[in-house]
Amino acid sequence: MTQDELKLAVAQAAIAYVVEGEIVGVGTGSTANFFIDELAKIKHKIKAAVASSEVTAARLRSHGITVLDLNEVTSMPVYIDGADEITPQGAMIKGGGAALTREKIVASVAEKFICIADGSKLVDVLGKFPLPVEVIPMSHAVVARKLNALGGEARLRIKDGQPLLTDNGNMILDVHGMQIHDPLAMEAEINNIVGVVTVGLFARQGANVCLLGTAEGVKTLQF
Numbered sequence: 447m448t449q450d451e452l453k454l455a456v457a458q459a460a461i462a463y464v465v466e467g468e469i470v471g472v473g474t475g476s477t478a479n480f481f482i483d484e485l486a487k488i489k490h491k492i493k494a495a496v497a498s499s500e501v502t503a504a505r506l507r508s509h510g511i512t513v514l515d516l517n518e519v520t521s522m523p524v525y526i527d528g529a530d531e532i533t534p535q536g537a538m539i540k541g542g543g544a545a546l547t548r549e550k551i552v553a554s555v556a557e558k559f560i561c562i563a564d565g566s567k568l569v570d571v572l573g574k575f576p577l578p579v580e581v582i583p584m585s586h587a588v589v590a591r592k593l594n595a596l597g598g599e600a601r602l603r604i605k606d607g608q609p610l611l612t613d614n615g616n617m618i619l620d621v622h623g624m625q626i627h628d629p630l631a632m633e634a635e636i637n638n639i640v641g642v643v644t645v646g647l648f649a650r651q652g653a654n655v656c657l658l659g660t661a662e663g664v665k666t667l668q669f
């Protein structure tokens with residue numbers, strides 16, 4: 447099976463977690479895009495969606511799905527999104543698509559985080575995938591020095607020859623070479639660095655369920 451077939455399989459499996467008549471939180475990335483296309487097929491059964499990025503909002507709207515501002519929403523049963531890495535305990539690295547801050551905010555309103563990922567994302571130790579950290583632009587150099595002191599090598603994410611700007615107008619540092627044995631402690635430590643908006647470690651509020659795409663079918667991990 448190709449990686450795209452695995453992503454499609456988990457996106458289809460995630461539809462079972464969508465609660466009829468309710469609002470769905472929707473993530474960002476290639477796996478989330480497969481989910482959005484599946485959600486479009488049952489759009490008459492949901493009330494609306496909340497998007498974790500401008501790209502996701504545009505894709506939802508292109509399918510005729512109503513997108514609500516999070517400030518209008520007080521509860522949602524599920525948030526469904528991909529991950530760059532996930533451990534057998536449900537801690538994740540996210541932010542490969544630079545949407546980590548909005549992803550964490552929308553997920554914080556949801557009762558359950560349903561992670562959809564192909565099997566290559568399951569790791570014992572987080573950190574092989576460079577850890578994204580969203581920073582206030584004026585702080586990127588000082589934050590990079592502090593991240594380097596934690597044992598990583600922080601690199602400013604560049605797009606088209608310029609620092610990439612997130613939907614929030616901030617920059618991303620990708621921290622290479624980390625081995626994150628205690629994701630909970632590392633999430634708190636990086637969040638405490640002045641200038642950091644969000645770290646792409648989702649451990650304090652990790653996944654509740656992971657639908658993992660494998661050659662043997664979709665496996666359900668519960669945390």
Ligand code: 5RP
Pocket residue numbers: 473474475476477478527528529530539540541542543544545546549
């Ligand atoms: C975007 C994310 C994505 O969920 C993560 O990068 C996985 O993306 P993909 O489904 O394309 O592998 O965190 O900020």
